[in-house]
Amino acid sequence: MKSFPRFFPIVVALCVLAFMGSAIARSFAAGDRARGVALEDIERLPVSAGGRTKPLDTFARNTLLRLSGRQTFEVDDARRSATEWILELWTDPSAAAERRVFRIDHPDVKSLLAISDTARTRFSWKEMEPKLDEVVRQAELAQQVSRKQQDPFQRAIADLYGKLSEYAEVRALRTPYVVAPLAAGEEWAPMVVVDPHEKGKTSINDSESARAFQAILVTYSTGDSANCERAVAAYTARLNASLAPEMQRGAFEVVFSRLEPFYQSSALYMLAFLLGCVGLLAAPISPDRWKPSLFRAAIVVIAVAFVVQTFGLCARIYLQGRPPVTNLYSSAVFIGWACVPLALFGEWFSRVGILSIAASFIGFATLIVAHNLSASGDTMEMMQAVLDTNFWLATHVVVVTIGYSATFLAGFIAIFYVLGGACTRLLAGEAMKALPKMIYGVICFAALASFVGTVLGGIWADQSWGRFWGWDPKENGAAMIVAWNLIILHARWGGMIRERGVAAMAIAGNVVTAWSWFGTNMLGVGLHSYGFMDSAVFVLSAFCLSQLLLMAVAFVPTAKWKSLQPA
Numbered sequence: 001m002k003s004f005p006r007f008f009p010i011v012v013a014l015c016v017l018a019f020m021g022s023a024i025a026r027s028f029a030a031g032d033r034a035r036g037v038a039l040e041d042i043e044r045l046p047v048s049a050g051g052r053t054k055p056l057d058t059f060a061r062n063t064l065l066r067l068s069g070r071q072t073f074e075v076d077d078a079r080r081s082a083t084e085w086i087l088e089l090w091t092d093p094s095a096a097a098e099r100r101v102f103r104i105d106h107p108d109v110k111s112l113l114a115i116s117d118t119a120r121t122r123f124s125w126k127e128m129e130p131k132l133d134e135v136v137r138q139a140e141l142a143q144q145v146s147r148k149q150q151d152p153f154q155r156a157i158a159d160l161y162g163k164l165s166e167y168a169e170v171r172a173l174r175t176p177y178v179v180a181p182l183a184a185g186e187e188w189a190p191m192v193v194v195d196p197h198e199k200g201k202t203s204i205n206d207s208e209s210a211r212a213f214q215a216i217l218v219t220y221s222t223g224d225s226a227n228c229e230r231a232v233a234a235y236t237a238r239l240n241a242s243l244a245p246e247m248q249r250g251a252f253e254v255v256f257s258r259l260e261p262f263y264q265s266s267a268l269y270m271l272a273f274l275l276g277c278v279g280l281l282a283a284p285i286s287p288d289r290w291k292p293s294l295f296r297a298a299i300v301v302i303a304v305a306f307v308v309q310t311f312g313l314c315a316r317i318y319l320q321g322r323p324p325v326t327n328l329y330s331s332a333v334f335i336g337w338a339c340v341p342l343a344l345f346g347e348w349f350s351r352v353g354i355l356s357i358a359a360s361f362i363g364f365a366t367l368i369v370a371h372n373l374s375a376s377g378d379t380m381e382m383m384q385a386v387l388d389t390n391f392w393l394a395t396h397v398v399v400v401t402i403g404y405s406a407t408f409l410a411g412f413i414a415i416f417y418v419l420g421g422a423c424t425r426l427l428a429g430e431a432m433k434a435l436p437k438m439i440y441g442v443i444c445f446a447a448l449a450s451f452v453g454t455v456l457g458g459i460w461a462d463q464s465w466g467r468f469w470g471w472d473p474k475e476n477g478a479a480m481i482v483a484w485n486l487i488i489l490h491a492r493w494g495g496m497i498r499e500r501g502v503a504a505m506a507i508a509g510n511v512v513t514a515w516s517w518f519g520t521n522m523l524g525v526g527l528h529s530y531g532f533m534d535s536a537v538f539v540l541s542a543f544c545l546s547q548l549l550l551m552a553v554a555f556v557p558t559a560k561w562k563s564l565q566p567a
């Protein structure tokens with residue numbers, strides 16, 4: 001048993017690899033069956049929605065996620081896939097109307113719908129149908145008020161109305177566009193076509209693709225599994241001949257969705273964080289055996305998580321044909337990803353274990369942020385026309401996001417330095433000397449990356465909008481990050497602050513960066529605004545408040561810091 005700590009990282013590595021191996025095996029395993037029909041090939045059928053071609057599986061997952069907050073639904077207490085839900089919606093609407101796929105949290109909305117079971121959060125179309133007229137009336141009243149000025153009930157009723165409208169559009173087969181362009185000159189089209197000459201009149205699309213898709217739905221609805229699978233195979237062969245690239249990407253995207261690499265990475269980062277914390281606690285007890293063993297195990301897990309996250313980023317690049325950062329969701333994934341190698345590089349020199357803990361914590365936290373951002377639906381939506389340039393997305397956006405990552409990393413290393421130094425004896429010794437140097441080095445890199453990225457953004461703005469700088473909120477936020485990092489460096493060089501001061505100002509850099517990253521987007525103004533997100537206001541405010549409290553801890557006199565006390 002005395003030699004076990006030496007082999008512990010190997011044991012952890014084998015367990016992590018077994019965990020990832022099982023996840024990969026599940027992603028390639030045969031899919032679900034419904035009504036005797038294998039859904040795997042149906043999931044891969046391409047459709048068009050949100051400006052891009054995607055597999056039916058992705059559209060079903062995104063739609064159900066927006067309605068329910070989940071990518072599955074329940075039938076007799078059993079979880080079923082999103083593809084099965086959307087097929088039921090198209091082939092048996094009355095049964096689908098009984099599925100509880102609408103998430104409602106606001107108690108006043110439940111009262112409006114006359115729902116007695118207020119403990120539940122998910123409800124069916126059938127339960128709400130008697131009150132649909134009242135929902136529409138209340139939503140129309142709410143829409144007369146700007147989103148920022150709506151009260152919680154108005155926002156909740158407007159959101160419910162949007163979900164009900166989307167549900168009705170999908171049920172009527174007006175979206176997604178399922179009729180594929182099989183011949184030159186054709187474009188994606190919906191199954192149900194509206195007559196432009198007679199308002200309200202609709203007809204079924206009669207193209208080759210529409211007939212093939214309709215045959216799949218008819219045979220599926222009757223439970224004719226053999227003919228349904230033959231119809232799917234024939235349609236797939238026709239699509240492979242006309243839309244081979246889309247079919248290849250669609251098949252890969254289905255596997256990507258099943259594998260959930262960012263979810264797997266977040267679990268591994270949390271495991272690494274726990275191993276690092278235990279290693280830190282074990283330092284006074286077993287500084288020569290368990291401490292280094294646990295830290296090495298944490299680094300092994302971080303390395304595996306980083307590889308999995310890198311695969312996820314590369315997969316998104318392949319599926320989108322874009323650089324890694326195109327929206328808020330991808331920026332959250334990329335910021336955490338970029339922090340990991342920066343932290344491990346610093347860990348290589350410092351060997352104190354704190355940077356690996358910071359790397360795992362930031363990796364986990366940013367993936368949780370990304371997970372919450374994904375609730376809005378498709379995270380690979382089309383770019384706005386003015387932003388449709390891979391060169392600037394690969395230069396300005398990537399470099400400035402790396403600046404975000406480095407500024408956050410410096411701030412979180414400072415948090416560990418302040419809390420560990422002031423409140424515990426875990427950092428006594430070399431760590432108290434090494435961490436301030438790490439904070440300083442990361443701030444130097446952050447200042448360079450954020451400055452270069454901001455200048456590149458100005459050049460892009462000049463090409464797109466005809467001006468280098470326009471005092472847009474997002475531009476101001478980027479300038480604030482550059483200015484704050486430079487202020488820290490100048491204050492340190494001028495002797496106005498020392499280790500504690502650098503740490504406190506680095507923590508304040510978290511507030512500046514969070515504001516530039518999210519706060520400017522929530523203003524609802526400017527060319528970089530992604531819209532007001534009321535759900536993020538509380539979280540952002542709480543985060544900023546927590547950083548101010550941590551800064552207060554940094555100003556506790558060093559004479560009272562436990563890690564600086566004599567043993």
